[in-house]
Amino acid sequence: QSALTQPASVSGSPGQSITISCTGTSSDVGNYNVVSWYQQHPGTAPKLMIYEVSKRPSGVSNRFSGSKSGNTASLTILGLQAEDEADYYCCSYRGRDASVVFGGGTKLTVL
Amino acid sequence: QVQLLQSGAEVKKPGASVKVSCKASGYTFARYYLYWVRQAPGQGLEWMGLINTRGGGANVPQKFEDRVTMTSDTSTSTVFLEVSSLRSEDTAVYYCARGQNPNMAVTGDYDYWGQGTPVTVSS
Numbered sequence: 001q002s003a004l005t006q007p008a009s010v011s012g013s014p015g016q017s018i019t020i021s022c023t024g025t026s027s028d029v030g031n032y033n034v035v036s037w038y039q040q041h042p043g044t045a046p047k048l049m050i051y052e053v054s055k056r057p058s059g060v061s062n063r064f065s066g067s068k069s070g071n072t073a074s075l076t077i078l079g080l081q082a083e084d085e086a087d088y089y090c091c092s093y094r095g096r097d098a099s100v101v102f103g104g105g106t107k108l109t110v111l
Numbered sequence: 112q113v114q115l116l117q118s119g120a121e122v123k124k125p126g127a128s129v130k131v132s133c134k135a136s137g138y139t140f141a142r143y144y145l146y147w148v149r150q151a152p153g154q155g156l157e158w159m160g161l162i163n164t165r166g167g168g169a170n171v172p173q174k175f176e177d178r179v180t181m182t183s184d185t186s187t188s189t190v191f192l193e194v195s196s197l198r199s200e201d202t203a204v205y206y207c208a209r210g211q212n213p214n215m216a217v218t219g220d221y222d223y224w225g226q227g228t229p230v231t232v233s234s
Contacts, residue, residue, distance in 0.1 A: 002155055036219045038156070045206055045224035046148075046156065057211070057222060089156050091219035099172045100146075100158040100219040 003101035004029065004090055011109040012080045020106045022073040022090030028101055030071035034093035037066055037075045040105075041086045049088075050075060077108075085110040113137040115145075115207050115225035122231045128195040131228045133207030140188040141165045144210040146221060147181065147192045149203040159205075161216060162190050170217060197232045204229050 005023040012018040022029065022037075029035055035053045038046035048057050050066035053073065063078045073092070077084055090103040118132040133145065147159040160171035162181040169181040180193040194201060205228045208221035 034215075034218055034220070036221075045208075045227055046221075047224075048211070048220065048222055051211065051220040091156070091158075093217060093219065097173065098170070098217050100217060102156040102158065102219070105155040 002104035004103035006103035006106045009107045011111055013111045014080050016080050017078045020075045020088055022103050024071050024092055027096045028092040028094040029073050032093045035073045036091045038089045039086045080110050082110050113223045115223055117225040117228045120229040123197050125198055125234055127197050129230050130191055130193040131205050132189055132191050133225050134189045143213050144216055145190045146208045148206045151203040199232050202232045
């Protein structure tokens with residue numbers, strides 16, 4: 001069982017928008033702005049899409065955005081494209097033991 | 112360009128040890144922390160800890176601290192992950208990754224990843 005809770009799957013049609021949630025506790029997501037999101041296509045290494053809750057690395061499309069409210073972080077993808085179909089993982093610093101925890105992952109299907 | 116090149120696939124028997132390497136290039140090795148993350152087949156990502164490439168110290172979560180050793184060789188810009196007393200649950204792809212903020216040790220922000228090293232534990 002993962003420390004952070006994500007929906008197992010989400011789906012949307014091309015052009016639509018989707019949001020993936022990531023729920024933690026006050027020991028991780030709720031009290032630290034060290035939340036990141038990764039995209040992983042089958043057979044490849046994860047790719048950093050969002051860091052420090054809402055910052056985008058250079059080269060990542062501005063269709064991807066991140067936010068946080070309380071113990072829940074969210075990843076929003078605007079204007080879905082076929083290439084967005086992948087697994088998405090959230091990640092947070094956890095203060096009680098100075099470690100890093102991941103969500104269980106969300107499979108995004110572009111219909 | 113920044114690259115993290117990992118060693119090849121391994122097959123080990125239960126109870127054995129495995130040592131995976133990750134050779135960094137394209138940047139100043141000792142400036143950034145390096146991390147290890149594993150992924151069991153069909154499962155999510157799991158954080159295994161970090162290595163301080165400046166001083167060689169490691170930070171390993173309690174779950175792994177009695178079986179995992181992380182080391183660093185600045186002369187070859189390479190870090191190593193050794194896992195001992197292997198069991199079937201250790202079957203996974205092991206990734207090394209670079210922390211994008213050189214001033215932050217414990218973080219989940221990794222901008223470059225190795226290609227992954229599959230480790231299979233089977234009798």
